[in-house]
Amino acid sequence: MAAFVDTNVIVRHLTADPPAMAERATAFLAQEDEMHLADLVVAETVYVLESFYGAPRGQIAAAMRSLVTMRSMITVDPVLLLRAIEVYELDRLDFAEAYLVASAERTGVGKVVSFDRTIDRVGTVHRIEP
Secondary structure, eight states: OOEEOOHHHHHHHHHOOSHHHHHHHHHHHHHOSOEEOOHHHHHHHHHHHHHTTOOOHHHHHHHHHHHHTOTTEEOSOHHHHHHHHHHHHHSOOOHHHHHHHHHHHHHTOOEEEOSOGGGGGOTTSEEEOO
16 A cells, blocks of 8 residues: 555654554554655654654664665655755754755755855855845
């Protein structure tokens, strides 16, 4: 069955919280052959793991990489998501900014308009401040 996976299923699977829902989420993810993972769900999952669970950045990045590269998981552009996760982890940007950086790189635009100076940590794009 092809279906989009919601953030709450991913979070339950990754956190084992609450246990009964986590067990169902993990079993479902293990048995399905074709699941679609929206970029927005990845971003929201990162946010929930950071803000509610206080998970460390490296652990979040590893979990997201594992999710994006699951055999049964389909994303629009896995290379873009993996690069966003890398920027998030290594350059310590918020995930939204990391995603913008990865998008600017992937499309060849090479520029991001933002007041957020953390983008300057990434040497592959140019930040433009309005």
